[in-house]
Amino acid sequence: MAQYTRVSSGTVAVITLQNPPVNALSAAVRQGIVDTVQRALSDSNVKSVVICGKNGKFCGGADIKEFAGPMSGPELVPMIHAIEAGDKPVVAAIEGMAFGGGLELALGCHYRIAHSKARLGLPEVTLGLLPAAGGSQRLPRLIGVPAALELITTGRHVTAAEALKLGIVDQVVDENTLQVAVKFALSVAGKSVDGHRRLSTRPCPAPPDLDALIEGAMQRVHRSSRGAVAPIACIQAVTAAATLPYSEGMERERELMATLFNSDQARALQYCFFAQRTVGRWRMPSGAHWDTSKPVPVRKAAVIGLGTMGRGIAVALAQTGISVVAVETQQQLAEAKQTVTDMLERGAQRRGVAAPLDLVQYSPDLKAVADVDLVIEAVFEDMTLKEKLFQQLSAVCKPGTLLCTNTSGLDVDRLASRTSRPELVVGMHFFAPAHVMKLLEVVYGPRSCPSAVATAMHLGKRMGKVSVAVGNCPGFVGNRMLKPYLEQANFLLEEGATPELVDQVLEEFGMAMGVFRMSDLSGLDVGWRIRKQDGQTGPGVAPGQPMRVRQGRRYSPLADLICEQGWFGQKTGRGWYDYDGPGGRTARSDPRLHRFLEEYRAQHGLVTRSIDPQEVLERCFYTLINEGFRILEDGIAAGPEDIDAIYVFGYGWPRHRGGPMFYASMVGLAAVLERLEHYHQVHQDVPYLEPSSLLRRLVANGSPPIQKWKEIIKGLHSQL
Structure with a gap:
């Protein structure tokens, strides 16, 4: 797993990591490195060493799959120490990426040369860990405490150019990195690597205001991490680098890693990592994979409706390199065009590229979409309007064009039935702002063909989205689960809570925003309009019943009543909270x-x-989770990972708690069941508090780990 060759008349040993696709540091790779490094150091003909990776990738870091069981093979720390302590210069030739343990391996080398397209970083914090193979001790010694703190606590990747500016690498090249590294290794052959080239022997350049710097970093991570402990441990490890000798700092790094490695948060973050991969290999709830279906190439797309969502979708498509036809009414077209242009220019400026303004064409005429490969409808959330539009699109678009709707919960099957090509109709539920938010719910119906779903999923991936395939039902997955969550928050207000109390509890748990602050941001009038369309508001009660009971089911009109007063949230300056006038944020x-x-x-x-x-x-x-179990029962989501990915990437659920279904598994399914039974007994007019049959079955089966749920779900489906 590590190939050994000699070049330049045998004076340069080249060690090539071999573990596709990213040359992860598996036990076999680590053993290969130990063996080949020892071979190079003991060979009197070899004067210097180059470490590189096969297929243009240096090293993607640790093999995360090994975290689940007992570790075997050589440990990283002594392996890297042996490289650094050797008396022959070692050069890291970095192509593709050097992430995590891969960058720590490079830091153990005496020199680092990177290709201009390479990216580097220590992303362990995103897995609930810290860089524990010397990364938290060597990097501050190399680039200083402030820069090391920022990179390690965020897990941010940097380009080769930024790495050079920071001092992580010694040289950036555009040509063959290995050839340059070998030539460089020849130039330093025989030179001493004592002193600064061994990072562990460098003094850490601690700034004079170290205490204030550490305190500021702590405040930042408390604000941004929402209860995650790994960023705090990262700060503590870097502090050790700045205040302790290297050996003591390494011991502190080891102690901190030991507390993190088996923590619930690390388990949750690693579950999220694999869940994101799982949903990308999308499949039907029955378990049959659809990802073998080939997507249709999308070179030209259309967006119908340039409101807030449509503008974001058009920007996201153009930034992906897809030609876009943007359709809006003549009255709104000029304003929409200016807004999209501004968004594209700001995005290009942030990324340091040219704005793809020429990729977007604007038209008030629906016939302009006649030759596109895919249409995304993003008009007002009104079924009658959308039905009429899909009838028109079916007549205008060329055969084979996919017709997609950006509805947040309307019936995709009903829209499909208004077309001559129902098999080519899918939902593409973006989240606002569409060019920023990572989640995309791809909604399929019983008539959706696999290639149509494959195309929508692939397009989402091209746009940088986490695409999750879900079945068609009111609210799909995310909003269907959100409804009982919102209702319970309103019921708590009726019973004596305040918006401040509810939001504080949810935000201290780690939610990006409490339910009432979120509602004010989104606009209370949006949900009010939907409830009115669904006939949920207004009198509609049996004689003698209080206003808050409808058809035997508890209903809270609180949100409706404050909307009637014109309090729509931030847009009006008042909602569940008071703001500094319309548009206020505080x-x-x-x-x-x-x-x-x-x-x-x-x-x-x-x-x-x-x-x-x-x-x-x-x-x-628990009501939100209970609805998640019902979604799994109904076959709307293929597995708990789909639900958790939706909530982490679309609804602000804290990653370090893994998603609502993973959180339920950590709390204990029996405990969730017991509390739901209690609340259902107290609130019998709230049907969704009754525990789902799947939850009961899982508890009856001994509350198996979340990875085993699918077997029980399959059994439940087979009996239906």
Whole structure:
């Protein structure tokens, strides 16, 4: 797994890592490195060494699959120490990537030469870990504490050019990296590698304001990590590099890694890593894979409707290099064009490239989409309007054009039935802002053909999205689960909670935003409009029943009532919170909202009680999780990984808690079941609190680990 050759008359040993696709540091690769390095150091003819990777990739880091079991083979730390301690110069020839343990291996070498297209980084923090093969100790000694803190606590990748500027690499080349490295190795053959070339012997350049720097870093990670412990451990490890001798710093690095390695957060983050891969290999809930179906090439696409979502979708397509026909009414076209242009120019400036303005054509005429390969409809969320549009698209577009809808929950099958090509209709549910958010729900119906789904999934991947294939039902996966979550939050307000309490509990758990702050940001009028379309608002109650009960099922009209007062959230300057006028961003407690809640409770005879934070978590999250189990029962999602990916990448669920279904497995399914049964007994007018049959079955089967759920789900489907 590490090939050994000699070049330049046998004076340069070349060690090539071989473990496709990214030359991960598996046990076999580590053993190969140990053996070949020892061979090179003991060969009197060899004067210098070059380490490279096969197929244009240096090393992607550790083999994460090995984390699940007992580690075997040589350890990384002594292996890298042996390279650094050797008396012959060792040059790392970095192509493709040097991530994690791969970069730590390069830091153990005495020189580093990188190809201009290579990327480098220490992303261990994203897996709930820290760089524990000397990375937290060597990197600060090489580039200084501030830069090392930023890279290690964020896991950010840097380009070769930035790596050169920071001082991580000694040289960046455009030509054959290995040839340059061999030539360089010849030039340093016989030179001493004592002193600065052995990073472990360098003093760490600690800044005079170290305490303030560390305190500032701690404050930043507390704000950004939402309860994740790995970034804090990373700061502690870098602090050790700045304040302790190298050997003691390494011991501190080892201790910190030991606390992280088997933690629940590390397990959750590594589960997220593999879940993202799993959803990319999309499949039907029955287990049959569709990913063998070939996608149709998409060279030209159309976006119908240039509101907020349509503009973002058009930008995302153009940034991918796809020609776009953007259609909007004549009255709105000029403004929409200017906004899309501005978005493309800002994005290009951030990435340091030219804005792809020439890829977007604008038209008020639907006939302009006649020759495109794929259409994404992004008009107003109104079924009648969308049905009419799909009838028109079916007549205008060439045969074979895929017709996609960006609906957040309307019936995709119903739209398909309005066309002459129902097999080519799928949902592409983007999340706002569409050119930024990572999630894409690809919605298939019973008539969707595999190639259509494959095309939408592949297009999402090209756009940098985490694409998840889901079945068609109201709300699909994400919004279907969100509905009971939102309802429970409103019920808690009726019973005595405040928006501030609910949001604080959810945000301390790690959610990107509490439910009421999120509603204010999205606009309360959006949900109100949908509820009115669905007939959920208005009187509609049986005589003698309180307003809050409809057809025997509890319903909270709180959100409807504040919308009736024109409080739509940030856009109007008031919603669940008060803001500094329309468009304000800073949420403040609103005494008028509190008085409104008190009057509402008095009007309906609701006795205010103290709400415990644990009840907030259980009522909101366990109902959401219970709906997730129902989605798995119904075959809308293929597995728990699909649900968890949707919530992590689309709904602000904290990665270090793995997603709602993984969180349920960590809490314990029996505990979730018991609390749902309790709340259903107390609130019998809330049907979705009744535990799902799948949850009951999993508990009856001993609450197996989440990786085993699919077997039980298959058994449940076979009985239906």
